[in-house]
Structure formats: structure tokens, C-alpha cells
Amino acid sequence: MSSTTPETKAPTAETKAPATNRVGLSIKEYGGSKSTLCVGCGHDVITRQITQAMYEMSIAPHKVAKLSGIGCSSKTTAYFADRGHGFNAVHGRMPAVATGALMVNSSLIGIGVSGDGDTASIGAGQFVHLLRRNVPMVYIVENNGVYGLTKGQFSATADAGSKLKTGAVNDLPAIDLCAMAIELGCGYVARSFSGDMKQLVALLKGAFAHRGTALLDVISPCVTFNNHESSTKSYKWAKDHEIPIHEIGFIPYFEEIAVEYDPGTTQDVELHDGSHIRLRKLREDYDPTSKGQALSLCLEAQAKTEFLTGLIYAEPRKKDFLELSGVAGEPIVSIPDARLRPPKKSLDEIMESLK
Amino acid sequence: MSTAVLEEKRPETANRPPVINDFSIHVATANGSGSQSSNNILMRSIFQMGIPVSGKNLFPSNIQGLPTWFTIRASKEGFIARRRDVGVLICMNPETAHEDVKTVAPGAAVIYEESLKLDGLRQDVVFYPVPFQKLVLELVHDGKLRRLAVNMIYVGVAAWLLGIDMAEIEKAVAKQFKSKASAVEVNMSAIRGGLEWAGKNLTKRDPFRLERMNATAGKIIIEGNAAAAIGCMMAGVQFLAWYPITPSSSLAEALIDYAGRYRIDPETGQPTFAVVQAEDELAALGMVLGAAWAGARSMTTTSGPGISLMSEFAGLGYYTEIPAVVVDVQRVGPSTGLPTRTMQGDITSTYYLSHGDAKHILLLPGSVEECYSMAIDAFDLAERFQTPVFLMSDLDLGMNNWMADPFPYPDKPLDRGKVLKTREELEAHIARFKEFARYRDVDGDGIPWRTLPGFIDSPAATYFTRGSGHNERGLYTERPDDYQRNMDRLARKFDTARRFVPRPVVSNGSGSRVGVIAYGSSDFAVEEARVILARKGLPIDYLRLRALPFTTETADFVSAHDRVYVVDQNRDGQMVDLLRLELGPHATKLRSIRHYDGFPLDAETVIEGIEAGEKR
Numbered sequence: 007m008s009s010t011t012p013e014t015k016a017p018t019a020e021t022k023a024p025a026t027n028r029v030g031l032s033i034k035e036y037g038g039s040k041s042t043l044c045v046g047c048g049h050d051v052i053t054r055q056i057t058q059a060m061y062e063m064s065i066a067p068h069k070v071a072k073l074s075g076i077g078c079s080s081k082t083t084a085y086f087a088d089r090g091h092g093f094n095a096v097h098g099r100m101p102a103v104a105t106g107a108l109m110v111n112s113s114l115i116g117i118g119v120s121g122d123g124d125t126a127s128i129g130a131g132q133f134v135h136l137l138r139r140n141v142p143m144v145y146i147v148e149n150n151g152v153y154g155l156t157k158g159q160f161s162a163t164a165d166a167g168s169k170l171k172t173g174a175v176n177d178l179p180a181i182d183l184c185a186m187a188i189e190l191g192c193g194y195v196a197r198s199f200s201g202d203m204k205q206l207v208a209l210l211k212g213a214f215a216h217r218g219t220a221l222l223d224v225i226s227p228c229v230t231f232n233n234h235e236s237s238t239k240s241y242k243w244a245k246d247h248e249i250p251i252h253e254i255g256f257i258p259y260f261e262e263i264a265v266e267y268d269p270g271t272t273q274d275v276e277l278h279d280g281s282h283i284r285l286r287k288l289r290e291d292y293d294p295t296s297k298g299q300a301l302s303l304c305l306e307a308q309a310k311t312e313f314l315t316g317l318i319y320a321e322p323r324k325k326d327f328l329e330l331s332g333v334a335g336e337p338i339v340s341i342p343d344a345r346l347r348p349p350k351k352s353l354d355e356i357m358e359s360l361k
Numbered sequence: 362m363s364t365a366v367l368e369e370k371r372p373e374t375a376n377r378p379p380v381i382n383d384f385s386i387h388v389a390t391a392n393g394s395g396s397q398s399s400n401n402i403l404m405r406s407i408f409q410m411g412i413p414v415s416g417k418n419l420f421p422s423n424i425q426g427l428p429t430w431f432t433i434r435a436s437k438e439g440f441i442a443r444r445r446d447v448g449v450l451i452c453m454n455p456e457t458a459h460e461d462v463k464t465v466a467p468g469a470a471v472i473y474e475e476s477l478k479l480d481g482l483r484q485d486v487v488f489y490p491v492p493f494q495k496l497v498l499e500l501v502h503d504g505k506l507r508r509l510a511v512n513m514i515y516v517g518v519a520a521w522l523l524g525i526d527m528a529e530i531e532k533a534v535a536k537q538f539k540s541k542a543s544a545v546e547v548n549m550s551a552i553r554g555g556l557e558w559a560g561k562n563l564t565k566r567d568p569f570r571l572e573r574m575n576a577t578a579g580k581i582i583i584e585g586n587a588a589a590a591i592g593c594m595m596a597g598v599q600f601l602a603w604y605p606i607t608p609s610s611s612l613a614e615a616l617i618d619y620a621g622r623y624r625i626d627p628e629t630g631q632p633t634f635a636v637v638q639a640e641d642e643l644a645a646l647g648m649v650l651g652a653a654w655a656g657a658r659s660m661t662t663t664s665g666p667g668i669s670l671m672s673e674f675a676g677l678g679y680y681t682e683i684p685a686v687v688v689d690v691q692r693v694g695p696s697t698g699l700p701t702r703t704m705q706g707d708i709t710s711t712y713y714l715s716h717g718d719a720k721h722i723l724l725l726p727g728s729v730e731e732c733y734s735m736a737i738d739a740f741d742l743a744e745r746f747q748t749p750v751f752l753m754s755d756l757d758l759g760m761n762n763w764m765a766d767p768f769p770y771p772d773k774p775l776d777r778g779k780v781l782k783t784r785e786e787l788e789a790h791i792a793r794f795k796e797f798a799r800y801r802d803v804d805g806d807g808i809p810w811r812t813l814p815g816f817i818d819s820p821a822a823t824y825f826t827r828g829s830g831h832n833e834r835g836l837y838t839e840r841p842d843d844y845q846r847n848m849d850r851l852a853r854k855f856d857t858a859r860r861f862v863p864r865p866v867v868s869n870g871s872g873s874r875v876g877v878i879a880y881g882s883s884d885f886a887v888e889e890a891r892v893i894l895a896r897k898g899l900p901i902d903y904l905r906l907r908a909l910p911f912t913t914e915t916a917d918f919v920s921a922h923d924r925v926y927v928v929d930q931n932r933d934g935q936m937v938d939l940l941r942l943e944l945g946p947h948a949t950k951l952r953s954i955r956h957y958d959g960f961p962l963d964a965e966t967v968i969e970g971i972e973a974g975e976k977r
């Protein structure tokens with residue numbers, strides 16, 4: 007992500023007014039419309055963490071472009087950052103809309119919210135190409151293993167052998183979105199659980215500080231269609247099975263870095279804007295900057311149906327699509343009309359060459 | 362031997378009156394055999410002699426091997442539509458040679474590779490056997506260059522037979538090879554070799570001749586796709602997303618090429634536009650909507666199959682009211698077979714593209730000039746009406762060579778439509794209308810105002826973009842009255858557009874009770890047909906459509922005539938269908954002429970259609 011923290015006035019000292027962040031906004035000002043999702047839906051929990059992370063990162067909300075496809079998950083862009091612009095596109099096609107919007111305005115802060123149906127099925131093609139291009143944005147998949155909005159059909163991330171409430175069994179293997187993202191060159195790949203708020207907020211903040219696509223595959227239980235005993239995407243299953251690969255701390259560039267740091271048990275990943283992600287290792291010698299390790303971690307976890315969470319892969323220095331396309335400077339939409347139309351001399355020159 | 366001497370030695374045509382500057386040359390080759398340069402040189406040399414020309418490439422969907430024909434029409438009267446009868450045939454493709462010879466008009470001249478032994482096929486044409494393969498061995502020493510150079514030999518032979526000025530050929534060769542000395546030399550020596558061989562060995566027995574005129578001075582030759590690309594660039598396009606498909610790829614490629622030269626900001630060195638080669642057409646239009654939503658002048662270019670894939674996003678663009686320019690270079694139907702042939706095949710499907718009540722503005726360019734000017738109009742209209750606008754070109758217009766006057770510099774500034782881009786503009790708007798509501802019709806024309814993401818730091822500026830369910834303020838709603846009110850406003854907006862789209866070109870005054878309506882690339886053949894019909898004592902009036910929705914002139918034209926022929930380049934008469942829906946009681950006056958064999962329309966088809974109808 008580019009320029010997440012514009013410099014404005016620091017909040018004025020002790021008053022009765024609510025706490026504000028570095029751009030003088032309270033957390034309320036990062037809120038959105040009232041959710042219309044089912045009570046207890048995992049997606050609503052994620053919405054709250056997004057709001058929290060944006061507030062803590064002092065993101066200028068009017069710079070936020072909220073992009074989504076179709077699904078219960080995709081609706082949630084309306085439930086945070088009302089001061090930003092939202093675009094609820096068509097099913098599975100948010101990546102294209104995001105690519106267009108972010109290409110022409112390098113100053114926007116893109117956040118895409120999608121579902122497992124939206125991303126792993128109908129939108130799989132566009133998802134692949136978004137990652138391949140490294141479009142600078144945070145891309146959250148609110149993964150519940152089903153199609154919530156169309157009432158509970160299996161999605162392509164449902165684990166083999168998992169059962170619907172109706173008793174129908176899924177015979178097909180799950181698509182591992184994180185493994186796919188690593189494969190495709192994504193420079194920030196994380197898995198989390200909507201019930202693990204502390205980890206999720208840290209990962210989100212890291213994602214906002216990252217330049218390039220940051221993928222967060224967040225298990226987000228659907229309480230209505232996929233929260234039963236035999237589901238591997240239920241609250242209970244996720245709570246019982248979550249194995250964090252590290253403890254994550256996020257240190258924004260504007261805060262001093264604490265000194266204690268033991269390379270044996272902790273690892274620091276410096277992000278593009280100077281922020282740091284500090285990982286306290288729980289899994290011996292796991293290095294999330296190693297693509298090989300990251301991929302084998304995904305494969306092993308899949309083989310054992312393990313639910314590993316954390317920052318699986320980080321490659322913070324990759325060029326994003328705007329840099330690669332030479333349009334990372336002045337936003338194209340800010341160029342005045344007078345500079346968009348070539349002068350008469352240019353047209354005359356072309357006409358002369360055609361005579 | 363000098364050219365001048367050869368010119369003198371050319372014998373006069375025996376017995377038949379000469380046919381001067383009024384015939385077509387048909388070059389039959391195999392695709393990928395490198396005949397493109399030779400054909401261009403032939404065409405340009407004739408053009409430089411001041412004779413009106415057009416060049417059409419009738420090519421297969423294949424990279425190498427399948428038959429391809431290039432037709433050059435010279436017309437002293439300036440007719441540049443396809444001409445059905447072939448005057449001069451150059452037979453270079455053994456696969457099609459027999460068939461090619463059978464289809465030429467009686468009296469035609471046939472230049473062919475000697476070893477094909479075609480001369481027994483017909484008695485009523487003039488055969489000129491030429492030992493191309495033998496000649497190329499003598500003339501070109503580098504074996505690798507021979508395959509291409511053999512095509513230059515027919516340029517030389519044709520030059521001698523038809524009387525093409527060698528000085529013009531030299532100019533055309535220099536232009537073709539961008540003055541690259543070695544290429545110019547090899548090719549010129551092959552051309553000269555052909556010319557000299559013809560001078561020594563042939564006796565001219567056909568009537569076809571080219572003579573200098575002064576009808577092309579100051580004109581340009583250009584393909585419609587390049588013309589549209591220049592238009593898009595001059596319109597200030599800021600974002601292009603595209604997926605390669607014939608016949609539209611050359612438009613995107615020309616645009617990337619021109620913009621790479623003329624749209625680099627001198628101060629920053631950064632391009633003032635962005636390009637994405639998308640993963641498919643569906644993504645291409647999605648990207649365009651995203652970029653346009655963010656405030657950029659955005660476009661994509663495609664053909665029928667891509668239009669089908671864009672259907673869902675086209676509807677989203679209509680309902681969310683996001684400007685977009687889609688250039689559709691139309692071609693024949695789906696999948697394999699005739700994708701490299703021309704058709705006006707997407708008129709109805711594009712007019713109503715997508716589900717729900719979506720309908721769209723279509724612009725119908727009828728010349729390369731209009732490919733240019735309407736590309737500019739398309740951006741202005743898209744932003745003025747905040748909706749996708751489709752520029753409906755076709756393969757004939759887009760990929761063939763057309764003569765035109767140089768394009769004028771745009772005389773109006775860009776029309777960016779109703780955008781509140783600054784805090785001052787927003788505040789003035791709020792002072793006038795109490796608040797900014799994205800989908801409210803405050804001006805009575807059905808067109809609302811919009812803001813752009815990231816521009817104004819104020820909650821009053823933002824709104825949420827979503828498909829069908831939004832009220833005037835952009836808030837989520839499923840209320841019937843909100844939905845219906847919005848749909849009625851969209852209809853009002855579409856009605857407003859009728860007054861702003863390019864108006865038809867009406868040629869009344871022939872005094873006839875008979876009229877013809879046509880659009881797009883049909884114009885050339887229809888204009889020619891009118892001249893010929895008038896000579897035959899059947900003058901007809903003409904209305905050329907330039908846009909959908911229809912404007913008032915169309916109904917007026919039909920009501921002022923007894924019978925109106927509508928020319929469509931598709932089997933089912935897509936435009937005549939739309940006209941029937943539009944016209945109500947007058948629809949009974951309409952008659953349909955349909956051309957749908959994949960080749961460009963010719964005047965004879967129009968003449969035959971009208972004559973047959975008038976005899977009834």
C-alpha cells in the first residue's frame with residue numbers, strides 16, 4: 007500500500023472528545039452503514055477489525071476505495087469507512103474493477119473484500135491475474151466454505167469430506183488460496199480467523215503498509231449455513247484447530263521500534279513504508295520470507311487438514327503493477343485536460359505521414 | 362533499359378476501347394507469403410498518380426497458407442466501395458488459381474505464374490504468363506529474400522501493363538520500407554526486373570490503363586482502426602484495457618503506438634495514459650468501469666465475441682452510470698470459420714447488451730473520418746451521459762485502406778460531463794441543491810452529478826456504487842418506488858441523449874418517392890448505387906444513420922417517402938428490425954436489403970435490391 011498515513015495535525019491533548027488518531031479522526035469516523043448480515047456472522051467480526059486497523063493506521067478515509075464482488079462478504083464494504091468510496095461490482099469481478107481504479111489513481115488506498123465463492127470459483131481467473139500483476143491493494147477473502155448469499159451451497163474452499171447441513175458431502179479437494187497466491191508471486195500472504203482478533207488486526211495493518219497485493223484468507227464462519235458439527239469452517243472447529251505459526255506484532259513506521267529482539271526467537275520483516283512486522287516464532291525456524299518454506303507449509307497443512315494462521319509469506323520489496331507500468335507517479339486522473347490532448351502539431355505530423 | 366524507353370515500347374490495346382482509371386486489381390496469394398508490402402506499394406503508387414483508390418484485404422483466419430486476396434480499386438469517379446467484377450487478376454496462389462480465373466469478368470487480364478498453365482481455362486480473358494519463379498532466381502541472389510521478392514516482380518509486371526509511373530513506385534517503396542536503403546534496393550531491383558521482363562516479352566492485349574489524374578492531392582490513406590486510435594488519443598483517453606481479437610487488435614496496437622509517441626508528459630516523462638492487456642474481455646470492461654469510476658477517460662476495443670463476454674458489465678455500467686467507450690470492430694459470428702470477414706453483426710445485441718432494462722448509445726461511423734471524429738464524440742457522450750457508449754465499426758472499415766481528407770483538429774474542448782471535482786464545486790452544488798445526491802436529477806435532463814473517489818475530503822462527497830438497488834442518494838434500497846423512479850430517470854436520460862448523438866446525414870431533393878437508409882461501412886456502396894441508379898433514371902433519397910437511439914430525422918424521412926430500403930450487412934436485418942420498432946405505423950414502408958456473405962458490400966447488391974423492389 008502506498009501513503010497510508012498522511013501527515014496532518016496531531017490530535018489535541020486531553021479533552022472530553024473521543025480519542026483520535028494521527029489524522030484527527032475518531033474510530034467512529036471509520037464506521038459505515040448498519041450491517042444486514044445474520045447475527046454472529048464471521049464477516050461482521052472482520053468488518054470491525056478492518057475498521058480498527060484503518061483507524062490505528064491513520065488512513066485518510068476519503069482516499070479509500072472499497073471494492074467488492076457479490077456475496078454476503080462482498081456486502082460488507084458498505085459497513086466500514088463511509089467516508090471512502092465503495093463499489094459493489096458483479097460476482098467475482100472485483101479484481102478487474104480494482105485494477106482499473108487503482109491504475110489511474112496511484113493515491114487511492116484499495117481494499118477489496120470478497121468471499122470464497124466470489125474469489126475461488128467465479129472469480130478465480132481474475133484473482134489469478136490480480137495477483138500476477140501485483141495490483142497494490144489489500145484483498146480480503148472472507149472464507150466460510152459456502153455460498154452464504156445463495157443459501158449454503160459448497161464453495162471451492164470447502165475441505166474434502168466436509169458436510170453440509172443437508173448431509174451432502176463435498177468430494178472435491180479445497181483450493182488453497184494462500185498457496186495459489188504464493189505461487190503467483192503475491193508478496194504478502196496471510197491466513198487468519200475472524201475469531202482471532204489480535205492477530206487479524208496486526209495482519210491487516212501489515213497489509214495496509216505493504217505495497218503490492220496483500221492477500222488475507224480469513225476463515226469467517228457462516229453461522230446460518232456452515233457452523234455445524236461436521237463443518238471445518240465452523241467457529242468451534244477453527245477455535246479448536248487454529249495453530250498460529252507465530253505471534254505477530256505490528257510496529258508502524260511512526261513508532262519507535264522496541265529494542266529487545268532475539269533473532270533466535272523473533273524475526274522482523276520491514277515493509278515498504280518503514281513499518282515493521284515482528285514475528286515471535288512458534289514454529290521452529292519458520293521463515294516467512296522463504297517462498298519454498300511457505301509453499302511446503304501450505305502443502306503440509308493441507309495434507310494434514312491443519313489450520314495454520316499467521317503471515318505465511320512476505321516479499322515486501324516487489325514492484326507493484328503501477329511501478330511496472332510506469333504510472334506510479336502523478337495520478338493519471340489528476341492530469342488536467344489540457345495535457346491530455348496533443349497539440350495540433352502532433353496531429354499534423356501524423357497526417358503528413360499518411361499522405 | 363530505362364523506364365522511359367519501355368513506356369514508349371508499350372503497344373496500344375488492339376480493338377477494344379481503353380478502360381482508364383476504372384477497374385479493380387485482384388491479387389490472389391497465400392496468407393503469410395509476404396504480399397502485403399507489394400500490394401501496398403501497388404495501391405500507393407496509383408494513389409500518388411492522383412487516382413482515387415481503395416485497398417481491401419480479404420484474408421483468412423490463419424497465419425500462413427490459406428488463400429488471401431487483396432483488391433485495389435481505382436475509380437476516376439471516386440467510388441471506393443468493393444467492386445464485384447475483377448479487371449486485372451494477379452494469380453500467385455496455385456491453390457485457388459483455377460477458381461480465381463473462373464470468377465473474373467469477361468475481358469479481364471490475368472497475370473499468372475507460367476508453370477500453372479492457366480491459359481486453357483477460358484477463351485474470353487487475356488492471359489499473361491510470367492515465369493516468376495525463374496525470374497526471382499535471376500533477380501535476387503539472397504535465397505532468404507526470394508520468397509518475398511517474388512511478389513515485387515508482379516508489381517513490376519503490373520506497372521508495365523497498366524502504365525504505373527516508376528517514379529511513384531520508387532516513392533511508395535521508400536515509404537513502405539521507411540527508406541531503409543538495403544530493403545529499398547532489393548525490392549526495387551525485383552520490381553524493375555519484372556517491368557523489364559514484361560517490356561521485352563509481353564504484348565499488351567487488354568484495355569486496362571492507369572493515367573495520371575489530380576484527385577488525391579493532399580489526401581491520406583488510412584485504416585479505420587488507425588483513424589479511431591488517433592481519435593481516441595486526441596480525445597485524451599487515459600485508460601485502455603483490451604484483449605486481442607481480430608479485427609480490433611490493430612486499433613489497440615495503433616493507439617499504444619501513437620500514444621507512446623504523443624502522450625508522454627514532457628515534464629514528468631510519464632505517460633498520460635495507462636494500458637492493461639487484460640486476461641479476457643470481461644475483465645477488460647471491468648477495468649474500464651473501475652478506471653472511469655475513478656475519473657479517467659476509459660476505453661476498450663473488441664469484436665462480437667468480446668461484446669458477448671462484456672454483457673454483464675455493460676449492464677452494470679448502465680445502472681451504476683459509469684462512462685465507458687467500447688469500440689466494437691464487428692466481424693462474422695462466433696468461433697472458427699469467418700472471423701476475418703466483415704459483418705454488421707452486433708447491432709441489436711449491443712443496443713440491448715446485458716440484462717434488465719439496459720440499453721446503450723451506439724455510434725455508427727461511416728468512414729475513416731468518422732472513425733476518428735466519432736471516437737472523440739464517444740468519449741464526450743460517455744462522460745456527458747455517464748454511460749457506456751459503443752462505437753460500432755466493422756472489419757471492412759477498420760482493417761481496410763481508405764482514402765480521406767486529413768483529419769481536422771478537434772474544435773471543442775473535452776466534455777467531461779457533470780463532475781464535482783473540487784471542494785469549491787461541491788460546496789457550490791450543495792448551496793444550490795441542499796446536498797449532493799449521486800442519483801438525483803437536479804437539472805431535469807435525467808443526468809445526475811458525480812464525485813470521484815479520493816478527490817474531496819468530505820463525507821458530503823462520498824457515495825456507494827452498486828447495481829440496481831440504490832436510491833437517489835446512492836443508499837441501498839429495494840423499495841419499488843425508489844427503483845421505479847430511478848428507472849424512469851434513466852429513461853429520461855436516454856431520451857435526452859437522442860438530442861445529442863450525431864444526427865443522420867440526409868440527402869433529400871432527388872424528388873423521388875423512394876428512399877434508402879443505411880449505416881456504417883455500407884455508405885460507400887450506397888452512394889455509388891445512388892449515382893448509378895440516378896443515371897438509369899431512378900434517383901433515390903438517402904438517410905445515413907449515425908447513431909442509436911434514433912433521432913427525429915429518421916421518422917421524418919420515412920414519412921416523407923413511399924418506400925424506404927434499409928441496407929443491412931447481416932442476414933436478419935438487424936437495423937430494419939429496430940426501425941420497425943421505432944416507427945410504428947410507418948414501418949410498413951420499410952423494405953430490407955441484406956448482404957451477408959462475409960465480403961464488404963458492393964454497389965451492385967444495393968442496385969439489384971432496389972431495382973427488384975421497384976419492379977414489384
Ligand SMILES: Cc1ncc(C[n+]2csc(CCOP(=O)(O)OP(=O)(O)O)c2C)c(N)n1
Nearest residue numbers: 077078079097121122123124152153154155
Ligand atoms: C453471475 C452471477 N452468478 C451467480 C450469482 C449468485 N450469487 C450471489 S452470491 C453467490 C455466492 C457468494 O458466495 P461467497 O462469495 O462465498 O460469499 P458469502 O455469501 O459466502 O460471503 C452467488 C453464486 C450472481 N450474483 N451473479
Ligand code: SF4
Nearest residue numbers: 044047078154228229
Ligand atoms: S448467510 Fe452466512 S455468510 Fe451470509 S450473513 Fe448469514 S451467516 Fe453470514
Ligand SMILES: [Mg+2]
Nearest residue numbers: 121122150152
Ligand atoms: Mg462464502
